[in-house]
Amino acid sequence: NAGVTQTPKFQVLKTGQSMTLQCAQDMNHNSMYWYRQDPGMGLRLIYYSASEGTTDKGEVPNGYNVSRLNKREFSLRLESAAPSQTSVYFCASSEKPGSSYEQYFGPGTRLTVT
Amino acid sequence: KNQVEQSPQSLIILEGKNCTLQCNYTVSPFSNLRWYKQDTGRGPVSLTIMTFSENTKSNGRYTATLDADTKQSSLHITASQLSDSASYICVVSLTGGGNKLTFGTGTQLKVEL
Numbered sequence: 001n002a003g004v005t006q007t008p009k010f011q012v013l014k015t016g017q018s019m020t021l022q023c024a025q026d027m028n029h030n031s032m033y034w035y036r037q038d039p040g041m042g043l044r045l046i047y048y049s050a051s052e053g054t055t056d057k058g059e060v061p062n063g064y065n066v067s068r069l070n071k072r073e074f075s076l077r078l079e080s081a082a083p084s085q086t087s088v089y090f091c092a093s094s095e096k097p098g099s100s101y102e103q104y105f106g107p108g109t110r111l112t113v114t
Numbered sequence: 115k116n117q118v119e120q121s122p123q124s125l126i127i128l129e130g131k132n133c134t135l136q137c138n139y140t141v142s143p144f145s146n147l148r149w150y151k152q153d154t155g156r157g158p159v160s161l162t163i164m165t166f167s168e169n170t171k172s173n174g175r176y177t178a179t180l181d182a183d184t185k186q187s188s189l190h191i192t193a194s195q196l197s198d199s200a201s202y203i204c205v206v207s208l209t210g211g212g213n214k215l216t217f218g219t220g221t222q223l224k225v226e227l
Contacts, residue, residue, distance in 0.1 A: 004157070042118065042203070042217030043158075059214075090157050099145045099207030099215065100165075105157030 002026050004106035006091050012112045013081040021076040021109050023091030031097040032074035034066060036087040037108075043090065049074055050097035081113045117141070118206050118218035126224045131194055135221045137187040137204030145209040149178050149189050152201045152220065161189070194225045
């Protein structure tokens with residue numbers, strides 16, 4: 001059982017380039033999330049999808065877009081990468097939305113923007 | 115501002131010893147508190163989740179306690195193992211906060227021989 005998978009594991013971009021981070025879960029979860037983790041800071045929510053067909057902004061959405069492709073997949077797009085977006089990105093999923101449901105995290109994507 | 119603060123920032127202990135990690139939060143109104151373990155280069159993995167009415171919860175050698183009155187939680191690790199070396203993150207959620215979780219910055223634990 002793979003759980004939550006993310007691709008790629010590592011990526012280096014130049015300022016202004018675009019890319020899409022992919023996330024998939026095989027637990028039949030309704031809700032999916034994108035976080036970023038920076039040194040000295042707690043994880044921060046970028047966007048989430050409470051259910052298939054819906055997306056909402058989190059705490060730090062500027063510079064990002066998301067697509068809930070289907071129930072399994074939730075992608076995060078950087079249209080024009082900036083050095084401030086250098087971070088480790090985690091995708092997570094939960095059975096349903098709401099804080100009482102456990103969130104399961106993927107292994108992360110380490111992104112460097114030069 | 116809702117915050118979660120953890121102490122110590124880092125800790126080194128010898129294998130077999132016990133240790134306790136602290137978490138203080140100002141999140142209000144409080145729904146639940148979680149402890150996650152994050153190995154280097156991996157995503158966080160849940161250890162425990164407690165609602166405000168629970169005082170303690172165990173998961174093997176990990177025991178979390180919660181005092182909702184003082185807004186403090188602790189994670190006690192018994193008989194530490196080398197594999198316990200990781201970052202331990204305290205996470206608090208708001209009542210009615212939807213999907214809003216507030217993450218602490220973590221305590222980096224290293225277990226040595």
